[in-house]
Amino acid sequence: MKIVSNGEMREIESIAINTVGLPSVCLMENAGRAVAEHAAEYLFSCKRKNIVILCGKGNNGGDGFVAARYLFNKGFDVKVFVVSNIGLISGDAKKNLDIIINMGIYVAEILQKEQLKFFEKNIKESDLVIDALYGTGLDREVSGISKDAIDIVNGSGKYVISVDIPSGINGDNGKVEGCAVKANVTVTMQFMKKGIAVYPGVDYAGKVIVADIGIPRNLVDNIQCRYNMISQDDVVLPKRARNTHKGDYGKLLVVAGSKNMTGAAALCAMSAIKTGCGIVKLAVPKAIQGIMQSSLREIITYGLDDKDGAFYLGSVDEVLKLANTVDAVAIGPGLTNSCDVREFVKEVILRLEKPLVLDADALNAISDSVDMIIGKDVILTPHIGEMSRLSGGSANEINDNIYETVEKFISKYKATLVLKGSRTVIGNDTEGIYINCTGNPGMATAGSGDVLTGMISSFLVQGLKEVKAAIYGVYYHGKAGDMASERYGEYGLTATNILEYIPYVMKM
Ligand SMILES: NC(=O)C1=CN([C@@H]2O[C@H](COP(=O)(O)OP(=O)(O)OC[C@H]3O[C@@H](n4cnc5c(N)ncnc54)[C@H](OP(=O)(O)O)[C@@H]3O)[C@@H](O)[C@H]2O)[C@@H](O)CC1
Numbered sequence: 001m002k003i004v005s006n007g008e009m010r011e012i013e014s015i016a017i018n019t020v021g022l023p024s025v026c027l028m029e030n031a032g033r034a035v036a037e038h039a040a041e042y043l044f045s046c047k048r049k050n051i052v053i054l055c056g057k058g059n060n061g062g063d064g065f066v067a068a069r070y071l072f073n074k075g076f077d078v079k080v081f082v083v084s085n086i087g088l089i090s091g092d093a094k095k096n097l098d099i100i101i102n103m104g105i106y107v108a109e110i111l112q113k114e115q116l117k118f119f120e121k122n123i124k125e126s127d128l129v130i131d132a133l134y135g136t137g138l139d140r141e142v143s144g145i146s147k148d149a150i151d152i153v154n155g156s157g158k159y160v161i162s163v164d165i166p167s168g169i170n171g172d173n174g175k176v177e178g179c180a181v182k183a184n185v186t187v188t189m190q191f192m193k194k195g196i197a198v199y200p201g202v203d204y205a206g207k208v209i210v211a212d213i214g215i216p217r218n219l220v221d222n223i224q225c226r227y228n229m230i231s232q233d234d235v236v237l238p239k240r241a242r243n244t245h246k247g248d249y250g251k252l253l254v255v256a257g258s259k260n261m262t263g264a265a266a267l268c269a270m271s272a273i274k275t276g277c278g279i280v281k282l283a284v285p286k287a288i289q290g291i292m293q294s295s296l297r298e299i300i301t302y303g304l305d306d307k308d309g310a311f312y313l314g315s316v317d318e319v320l321k322l323a324n325t326v327d328a329v330a331i332g333p334g335l336t337n338s339c340d341v342r343e344f345v346k347e348v349i350l351r352l353e354k355p356l357v358l359d360a361d362a363l364n365a366i367s368d369s370v371d372m373i374i375g376k377d378v379i380l381t382p383h384i385g386e387m388s389r390l391s392g393g394s395a396n397e398i399n400d401n402i403y404e405t406v407e408k409f410i411s412k413y414k415a416t417l418v419l420k421g422s423r424t425v426i427g428n429d430t431e432g433i434y435i436n437c438t439g440n441p442g443m444a445t446a447g448s449g450d451v452l453t454g455m456i457s458s459f460l461v462q463g464l465k466e467v468k469a470a471i472y473g474v475y476y477h478g479k480a481g482d483m484a485s486e487r488y489g490e491y492g493l494t495a496t497n498i499l500e501y502i503p504y505v506m507k508m
């Protein structure tokens, strides 16, 4: 599913209006009507009828005026409050404002504190609030009367439907600009918006419904979007040909583990084999090979020369020899973060000529020399903490600037980045940005990332290119976590449970 910025949306609307000739007022009519339909559906379901519509002075407000008309016609009790001098309203919004005034629909301005009291009284008596303050035109912090009105709406506990974007959320990056409406539902026009595809925007948008407002199909199909939301049709698993053998499904080398972190290695190797690749070789420090071999039937394990139960420079040659027998290498889970391990990882990366998935301690190992991956075939899978070590920003700065962080990193290092989180963002400078919506907070549990590394690596050796391997891995990892949480809940969910459900979600 395509995701657009404010500017891209405005550009699409202007082509539809000025090139194709669609009257802008038709787009507003369709937008307002879509909002009214969802509002009516909710009110019929709870047999309620009082609606307050909070409008701004622009076309977002215009959508609100149109919604007021449809809801009034359906017999609901509609009150419209405008946080602007209505003399300042123009264009399509003005046209629709005049219509509802001519129809006798209640319209009141909120320009000063006294009028807020009356607004608050009406909000308290309402059953549904429609937020039509700001959409793609929000271009500064919300303050003054608008802020007070939003605080009243958020404090009311009423059911809220936001028009296009929850007012106060920056449509380009999801940031809260001062304050923002917390909606139960957001009816967004024609395309998903960047600002409600990642946190914190996701938290404010509630359930997002994408409404078709009549933008011409060829426009919708032909726009090249850099940002995309991963959907089921992006991750179809082709039917397997009958006449195949395990060699056809790829060979993976997992380089992982250390004397007190054997689980990460096991989780990564097992998730790879469960995701369908033909052969998984697991290289571990020889100190733990016995343990690994006894618990991993399908995995071929190799005990490499180690130093105090962890890899070191002396382990590099054996890794490279093994790497020659496989299609890709995953390195990182459970290595530990010692100086020896860091040297080992860098040497492997320097000398390895194979597609590479770097996770966990392998990411920490290169955090002071990320340049070394430039020109290499690398997928990196950091969580926010590892990302802050790779990119230098603090975790908070990264969380507040997810898109910017990803774009900066991929343009500098030309690698495929999987920035893990509640909405994992996959980026590749030439192929664009993909946002994942599967998964749940139950997956915030030790080992969950090791499982993901195995899945991405497995898709890689099965023939998917880097970005596709990452998209498939992240999507099915989240699906497995979702199915597992239906059984185990979100508190009890473990990485092993995610592992268990990989085959089921891939079978669907
Ligand atoms: N044909 C179309 O285009 C269609 C558009 N559609 C709808 O229109 C929406 C875009 O409408 P829009 O461009 O008029 O901007 P909108 O979001 O209503 O903001 C209104 C004005 O508020 C102001 N303002 C901004 N930030 C502020 C702040 N923090 N605090 C105070 N004021 C602030 C700023 O005006 P300024 O004060 O800068 O003059 C801004 O212009 C879009 O989301 C969709 O719902 C659909 O109907 C489909 C057809």
Ligand SMILES: Nc1ncnc2c1ncn2[C@@H]1O[C@H](COP(=O)(O)OP(=O)(O)O)[C@@H](O)[C@H]1O
Binding pocket: 382, 383, 420, 421, 422, 423, 424, 438, 439, 440, 441, 442, 443, 444, 445, 446, 447, 448, 449, 450, 451, 452, 477
């Ligand atoms: N709230 C959440 N919603 C969805 N997915 C989540 C959430 N929290 C974590 N995850 C997913 O769980 C995994 C956690 O990985 P990671 O932090 O590397 O775990 P570990 O390092 O313990 O293996 C990531 O894939 C992440 O996207």
Ligand SMILES: [K+]
Binding pocket: 060, 131, 132, 133, 134, 135, 162, 163, 164, 165, 166, 167
């Ligand atoms: K809005």
